Amino acid sequence: MLYDPQFTQNQNTQYTCKLIKALSRDMHANSKAIYSDWQNGYGALLATHNNDTYRTHEEAAQRVFTALMAGLEFTSTQRIDRPMGTFDRPRPLRAEARRSGRSLRHIHLALEATNTLAQLIAPENETLQTGYKAAIETSVSLNDPILAGVADLSKRLRVEIMKQKIDYVRQILADEVGPNLGIVPGFNALDGD
Amino acid sequence: MVTRRGFLAGLMATGALPSATWADVGAPDFLSAAKLPNGNFVLCGIKRSGEIAFQLSLPARGHAAAAHPIKPIAVGFARRPGTFAFVMDCVEGTVLKKLSAPTGRHFYGHGTFTKDGALLFTTENNFEAASGIIGVWDVKQDYTRIAEFSSGGVGPHEILLMPDGETIVITNGGIETHPETGRTKLNLTTMQSNLSYLSLNGRVKHQLKLGDEHQRNSIRHIAVSKNGHVAFGMQWQGALTSDLPLVGVHNASTNRTSLMVESSVRHMNGYIGSIAISASGKHMAVTSPRAGKLQHFTNGVLSKENNIIDVCGIALDQGLPLATTGAGHIYSDTHILIRHPIMWDNHLVRI
Numbered sequence: 001m002l003y004d005p006q007f008t009q010n011q012n013t014q015y016t017c018k019l020i021k022a023l024s025r026d027m028h029a030n031s032k033a034i035y036s037d038w039q040n041g042y043g044a045l046l047a048t049h050n051n052d053t054y055r056t057h058e059e060a061a062q063r064v065f066t067a068l069m070a071g072l073e074f075t076s077t078q079r080i081d082r083p084m085g086t087f088d089r090p091r092p093l094r095a096e097a098r099r100s101g102r103s104l105r106h107i108h109l110a111l112e113a114t115n116t117l118a119q120l121i122a123p124e125n126e127t128l129q130t131g132y133k134a135a136i137e138t139s140v141s142l143n144d145p146i147l148a149g150v151a152d153l154s155k156r157l158r159v160e161i162m163k164q165k166i167d168y169v170r171q172i173l174a175d176e177v178g179p180n181l182g183i184v185p186g187f188n189a190l191d192g193d
Numbered sequence: 194m195v196t197r198r199g200f201l202a203g204l205m206a207t208g209a210l211p212s213a214t215w216a217d218v219g220a221p222d223f224l225s226a227a228k229l230p231n232g233n234f235v236l237c238g239i240k241r242s243g244e245i246a247f248q249l250s251l252p253a254r255g256h257a258a259a260a261h262p263i264k265p266i267a268v269g270f271a272r273r274p275g276t277f278a279f280v281m282d283c284v285e286g287t288v289l290k291k292l293s294a295p296t297g298r299h300f301y302g303h304g305t306f307t308k309d310g311a312l313l314f315t316t317e318n319n320f321e322a323a324s325g326i327i328g329v330w331d332v333k334q335d336y337t338r339i340a341e342f343s344s345g346g347v348g349p350h351e352i353l354l355m356p357d358g359e360t361i362v363i364t365n366g367g368i369e370t371h372p373e374t375g376r377t378k379l380n381l382t383t384m385q386s387n388l389s390y391l392s393l394n395g396r397v398k399h400q401l402k403l404g405d406e407h408q409r410n411s412i413r414h415i416a417v418s419k420n421g422h423v424a425f426g427m428q429w430q431g432a433l434t435s436d437l438p439l440v441g442v443h444n445a446s447t448n449r450t451s452l453m454v455e456s457s458v459r460h461m462n463g464y465i466g467s468i469a470i471s472a473s474g475k476h477m478a479v480t481s482p483r484a485g486k487l488q489h490f491t492n493g494v495l496s497k498e499n500n501i502i503d504v505c506g507i508a509l510d511q512g513l514p515l516a517t518t519g520a521g522h523i524y525s526d527t528h529i530l531i532r533h534p535i536m537w538d539n540h541l542v543r544i
Contacts, residue, residue: 055529062502066485187228187519187536188466188482188505192376193256193273193302193350193413 003099061121061181065173068117072170075110079103080163083147090151098146108139111166118169122177131172135165213284215265215544219246221283224267225506225517226255226538236269238283239541241510243523243530249281256302257351257540261332262310268292270315272538274299274372278315280336290336297321298328298341299372302539303351306332307393308358316349316363317341323369323380325349327361327395342395346387347380350413355390355445356421360398362445363389364425366411381430386412388425390445399445406437414467418474421445426465426479429458439465440479442493455495456481456488466505467540471512478514480504487524489514499527506541517541 001007001020010016045053046060054060078096083103085091095103115132122128142158149155215221221238228234234254238246249269256272265283276299278292294300294317301316313330325344330336346365353362367386369379378384385408388401403410409430416424427439440456443449456465462483470477477490482505489497501524506517516524517537523530 052527063500066502182520183502186482186503188503188539189464189485189519191272191466191482191505191539193539 058182062183064117065121065178065181065183068114068121069170069173069178071110071114071117072166072173075107075114076163076166076170079107079110080147080159080166084150084156084159084163087156090156092146092148092151095147095150098148101145103146104139104142104144107162108136111136111139118173118177122173122180125172125176128169128172128177131165131169135162135169138162138165213265214263215260215283217265217284221246222510222544223508223515224258224260224542224544225540226251226258226269228254228536228538230534235535236267236279236281237535238267238544239523241515243525245533247283247286249283249286251279252277255538257304258542259304259306259313260542260544261306262308264310268304268313270300270302270304273301274318274320274370274375275302276300278304292330292336292338294328295338295341298326301348301350305352305354305361307354312393314352314361316344316352318348318370320371323347323371325363325365327352327363327391340394342391345389345391345397345400346385348386348411351415353415353417353423355417355423356419359393361391361393362415362417362423363391364412364415365389366413366428368411368430378430381409384409384411384430386410386427388412388415388423388443399448401443401445401448401450403441403450410437410439414465416468416470416477418470419472420474422470422474424468424470424477424479426456426468428465429463431458431463433458433463435459435463439463439481440468440477440488442470442474442477451493453479453488453490453493453495455490455498460484461486461488467507469507469509469514469541469543471509476509476512476514478507478509478516480507480516482519487514487516489526497526499524505539506537508541508543515541 007016045051049057049060083092083095097103150159222241223239226236234251235248237248240246254272255269259268268278268280270278276294279288280290282289298317304315306313311332315328317326317328319326325346326341327344329340331339344363348366348368350364350366365387367384390399410427412425413428414426423443425441435458437458438452438454439461440453442451461481464481464483466480466482468479479488482503485500485502487499487501487504503519504516508515513526519536521533521535
């Protein structure tokens with residue numbers, strides 16, 4: 001809304017301004033509530049386990065691992081696959097936050113954040129570290145802030161390589177880290193029937 | 194005095210010796226297919242306590258099973274597009290008969306017996322014609338295939354017998370697949386799912402189709418209460434940002450359908466894996482392995498929701514959900530009863 005001409009060049013500026021303020025207030029309230037829940041109880045439920053939400057240490061670890069996997073899946077499927085579209089029909093306008101020029105930046109930040117979590121879960125897994133390092137480096141060197149390159153033959157390949165590196169990290173997590181936490185992801189979830 | 198041995202001999206002589214029943218296999222209450230850590234596939238009988246009563250080998254990944262209404266016989270079905278089904282003697286642990294889908298057909302993973310156990314119905318794909326088929330097998334003639342008829346749509350998946358004993362209810366998922374392209378969905382832009390009620394010889398008695406907004410909602414799994422309410426779970430074939438419900442209950446006698454907004458595409462990750470309804474219809478439980486959620490509805494209202502990773506198989510036992518996971522857990526409501534070193538597959542079938 002801050003960057004789209006539909007809103008910035010709107011005649012009804014007063015309304016737009018009020019709407020943006022209301023949305024910002026809502027985002028602030030939500031963030032505050034989430035933060036407060038983490039500080040005042042939820043964090044402790046997760047860390048201490050043996051309660052109605054997390055009965056065992058294993059269950060708590062599984063919850064964190066699921067969040068990590070979901071974060072990476074979102075980056076791969078929503079942040080990259082959506083603008084990629086198909087080879088014949090790329091969809092660059094579907095890139096997240098393209099109006100503010102932050103599509104690649106979001107991918108980079110999501111990788112950094114999930115990497116911190118992944119290192120806490122599996123500090124000794126060197127393949128995971130190398131995999132993350134490669135994925136993050138690609139997100140730094142890509143130089144295509146709104147992934148417009150998906151519609152250009154040579155540049156598209158580079159976006160695809162970044163996605164492959166992210167998917168490699170997902171695979172290491174699924175194959176090596178998950179089973180150690182008692183998770184064999186998706187026997188039923190991936191079945192599709 | 195009649196001794197036990199004498200009594201049994203007498204029975205034998207009169208030919209009145211009762212044949213084996215489900216009690217002879219350790220009285221399992223449920224059936225489920227599973228994968229073992231060594232990679233082999235099995236069909237298990239499970240007690241309500243969570244213990245495994247028996248375990249039989251399958252040649253490939255199973256999906257669901259049909260329990261004979263009287264005899265301790267179960268039919269384990271291949272996962273689609275498999276072409277085998279095994280009739281198993283659960284007392285002896287032996288395969289009584291291997292059923293093969295006829296040429297040009299494959300199974301969809303579900304089947305059901307008639308009330309007297311005389312006929313077995315199976316959901317099948319006539320893949321060259323892209324039409325759904327119900328195969329009819331005569332149990333007394335050693336499971337001879339005696340007939341087939343249209344399922345009333347494309348991509349039939351689950352099939353159950355209605356309480357009247359004279360109607361079968363089938364979910365036609367609406368999705369066209371062909372064995373040559375594996376599990377690839379070929380017709381998503383034009384797919385049309387329905388719930389079909391058929392007589393035992395294939396006459397369409399009633400069909401439920403949801404509104405146009407549900408065009409990409411594939412009705413996939415069902416459960417039936419004693420009073421004939423059919424609970425159904427759907428799988429969404431579009432963007433996961435929709436708020437359409439994935440669960441409903443249909444009453445064929447009044448043709449009323451209620452949809453559960455709490456089981457939305459967004460909330461359940463577009464995918465209901467399994468559904469159960471109690472005999473009275475008071476309780477209903479649904480699972481989404483993709484969202485890792487188990488929802489319990491009481492009198493049509495969401496009464497409890499639990500987050501359980503890869504939960505799928507679901508049954509109701511005395512009003513409480515009994516659920517299985519791909520990590521081997523068996524949950525009673527929110528409590529883990531037991532965890533087996535096994536991966537439970539899609540469905541927990543009540544015997």
